[in-house]
Amino acid sequence: xxxxxxxxxxxxxxxxxxxxxxxxxxxxxxxxxxxxxxxxxxxxxxxxxxxxxxxxxxxxxxxxxxxxxxxxxxxxxxxxxxxxxxxxxxxxxxxxxxxxxxxxxxxxxxxxxxxxxxxxxxxxxxxxxxxxxxxxxxxxxxxxxxxxxxxxxxxxxxxxxxxxxxxxxxxxxxxxxxxxxxxxxxxxxxxxxxxxxxxxxxxxxxxxxxxxxxxxxxxxxxxxxxxxxxxxxxxxxxxxxxxxxxxxxxxxxxxxxxxxxxxxxxxxxxxxxxxxxxxxxxxxxxxxxxxxxxxxxxxxxxxxxxxxxxxxxxxxxxxxxxxxxxxxxxxxxxxxxxxxxxxxxxxxxxxxxxxxxxxxxxxxxxxxxxxxxxxxxxxxxxxxxxxxxx
Amino acid sequence: xxxxxxxxxxxxxxxxxxxxxxxxxxxxxxxxxxxxxxxxxxxxxxxxxxxxxxxxxxxxxxxxxxxxxxxxxxxxxxxxxxxxxxxxxxxxxxxxxxxxxxxxxxxxxxxxxxxxxxxxxxxxxxxxxxxxxxxxxxxxxxxxxxxxxxxxxx
Numbered sequence: 001x002x003x004x005x006x007x008x009x010x011x012x013x014x015x016x017x018x019x020x021x022x023x024x025x026x027x028x029x030x031x032x033x034x035x036x037x038x039x040x041x042x043x044x045x046x047x048x049x050x051x052x053x054x055x056x057x058x059x060x061x062x063x064x065x066x067x068x069x070x071x072x073x074x075x076x077x078x079x080x081x082x083x084x085x086x087x088x089x090x091x092x093x094x095x096x097x098x099x100x101x102x103x104x105x106x107x108x109x110x111x112x113x114x115x116x117x118x119x120x121x122x123x124x125x126x127x128x129x130x131x132x133x134x135x136x137x138x139x140x141x142x143x144x145x146x147x148x149x150x151x152x153x154x155x156x157x158x159x160x161x162x163x164x165x166x167x168x169x170x171x172x173x174x175x176x177x178x179x180x181x182x183x184x185x186x187x188x189x190x191x192x193x194x195x196x197x198x199x200x201x202x203x204x205x206x207x208x209x210x211x212x213x214x215x216x217x218x219x220x221x222x223x224x225x226x227x228x229x230x231x232x233x234x235x236x237x238x239x240x241x242x243x244x245x246x247x248x249x250x251x252x253x254x255x256x257x258x259x260x261x262x263x264x265x266x267x268x269x270x271x272x273x274x275x276x277x278x279x280x281x282x283x284x285x286x287x288x289x290x291x292x293x294x295x296x297x298x299x300x301x302x303x304x305x306x307x308x309x310x311x312x313x314x315x316x317x318x319x320x321x322x323x324x325x326x327x328x329x330x331x332x333x334x335x336x337x338x339x340x341x342x343x344x345x346x347x348x349x350x351x352x353x354x355x356x357x358x359x360x361x362x363x364x365x366x367x368x369x370x371x372x373x374x375x376x377x378x379x380x381x382x383x384x385x386x387x388x389x390x
Numbered sequence: 391x392x393x394x395x396x397x398x399x400x401x402x403x404x405x406x407x408x409x410x411x412x413x414x415x416x417x418x419x420x421x422x423x424x425x426x427x428x429x430x431x432x433x434x435x436x437x438x439x440x441x442x443x444x445x446x447x448x449x450x451x452x453x454x455x456x457x458x459x460x461x462x463x464x465x466x467x468x469x470x471x472x473x474x475x476x477x478x479x480x481x482x483x484x485x486x487x488x489x490x491x492x493x494x495x496x497x498x499x500x501x502x503x504x505x506x507x508x509x510x511x512x513x514x515x516x517x518x519x520x521x522x523x524x525x526x527x528x529x530x531x532x533x534x535x536x537x538x539x540x541x542x543x544x
Contacts, residue, residue: 023415029449043454060410070451120409
């Protein structure tokens with residue numbers, strides 16, 4: 001495959017919060033402008049724009065991609081909205097990568113936005129109609145049902161205790177204390193997490209990410225442009241994604257096989273054979289506490305069922321052997337759906353450039369993986385980024 | 391919603407149960423405050439792109455600059471296009487046609503959609519006509535685009 005090398009040269013994001021005063025368009029602009037400013041670039045240097053946003057319903061608009069185009073810098077440019085539910089924030093990076101790697105454009109701006117507080121009575125209502133309208137919707141399901149069923153399967157299969165899952169909330173909310181954009185940074189104990197109310201057994205309230213408003217963006221550039229605009233390009237070494245069946249009940253929920261497939265697609269592209277040895281930092285998708293562990297296993301960064309033990313051993317701490325969600329993740333920074341995945345890509349950019357401030361992972365990490373997940377619990381989207389130009 | 395009577399074909403009604411609470415935003419706050427409190431139309435100017443955006447916006451879509459220069463524009467302009475609609479949104483005939491206008495305010499670069507008032511027939515109107523904005527009395531203004539009643543021929 002002859003593709004051009006593509007680097008991330010700028011990143012920006014808004015604060016993640018409840019009830020932002022800004023319109024969705026204004027949130028997108030703040031993040032996009034931040035990404036351009038950090039690259040020392042202006043909008044006229046951008047050739048293509050990719051926008052990612054999850055359900056239309058959140059912003060109370062249909063054709064939300066079009067609505068958000070000016071805020072994303074899409075005015076009179078080749079503009080594309082992409083969408084794979086919660087997986088969008090990382091998938092959008094792959095979309096931008098195609099456009100530059102293929103030689104079509106030298107630069108692309110990737111912007112993801114979500115304003116969930118618009119949605120009443122609760123953003124959760126936007127998800128009620130993702131379920132099968134013949135066999136499932138009459139039961140009046142909500143998202144917590146499937147997360148609870150999946151977490152229970154995962155715990156039962158491997159003999160994992162709920163205390164072990166709670167540690168993810170403790171770690172990520174603590175990490176988020178160092179993030180200037182974070183919504184829910186906190187110093188908590190496992191006991192605090194387990195004392196929070198049970199939403200749907202075994203999921204406790206403090207194991208659930210918040211609903212958020214926010215946007216995040218990155219600037220992508222082809223090799224020659226990247227080297228001209230920055231001394232520290234962060235290269236996109238691999239991208240991958242995979243969708244499993246929409247009949248989510250027919251999968252064995254204990255393991256995200258689609259994440260494994262997406263990860264290997266990206267790892268092969270990056271020339272990675274031993275992910276556990278060759279990746280220094282991970283930003284797996286953590287909308288729920290157990291999902292971080294589930295996804296670390298899917299990403300081949302822990303053997304099946306072993307992520308909880310590695311977590312307890314401190315491997316995934318910021319100063320551990322394989323820091324996971326040093327940003328604070330969705331549990332700590334917040335979860336404006338599509339923007340949350342891009343936030344993880346921004347975090348890799350800052351970490352790999354040594355610009356993560358109080359969140360900086362020690363030891364000069366050279367390579368990281370970011371992953372998002374979504375649709376009807378069926379999509380894995382993965383990007384591998386590194387300081388080395390492969 | 392009615393369930394169809396044909397009992398052989400299994401169908402049932404459903405809905406996406408959502409409502410939205412829209413925010414005016416950073417630009418909209420400026421615009422609606424001026425409209426509600428002073429009955430004025432406020433835009434923002436991008437000096438480098440030579441654009442005046444009405445309603446006020448916080449950023450320029452062309453160059454991404456933050457727009458801090460506010461401009462109060464006169465409530466008058468030119469009719470860019472018009473139509474008379476004979477049906478409502480549910481495809482039901484209207485008792486009286488609804489006249490609609492696209493208007494470029496004299497000092498703005500942008501065009502506003504609103505009602506065209508006091509006309510009953512397309513022969514009374516022509517593109518390029520001068521129009522004036524009708525703003526509701528202060529007591530009736532709520533900070534909405536409907537604080538503007540519409541436009542009348544000047």
